[in-house]
Amino acid sequence: MYYKLFLLCFALLLSACATKTPPARCADVSCRPQPDDHQLVIWWQPDLRTGVADSTQVTLP
Numbered sequence: 794m795y796y797k798l799f800l801l802c803f804a805l806l807l808s809a810c811a812t813k814t815p816p817a818r819c820a821d822v823s824c825r826p827q828p829d830d831h832q833l834v835i836w837w838q839p840d841l842r843t844g845v846a847d848s849t850q851v852t853l854p
Contacts, residue, residue, distance in 0.1 A: 831852060831853055832851065834850055835849045835850075836848050837849065
């Protein structure tokens with residue numbers, strides 16, 4: 794019984810230390826690229842992405 798309780802506590806402790814999102818991805822708007830006067834940011838739907846990036850920056854003339 795104590796073995797199962799120990800494993801449960803260990804799993805909970807380990808999951809609390811895990812990052813919420815992978816470092817390569819950003820779920821917060823503050824760390825995503827923002828458009829400005831010289832760049833347009835295109836946000837891709839998950840089924841249209843060709844890689845890990847969820848956006849493309851296009852330079853405007």
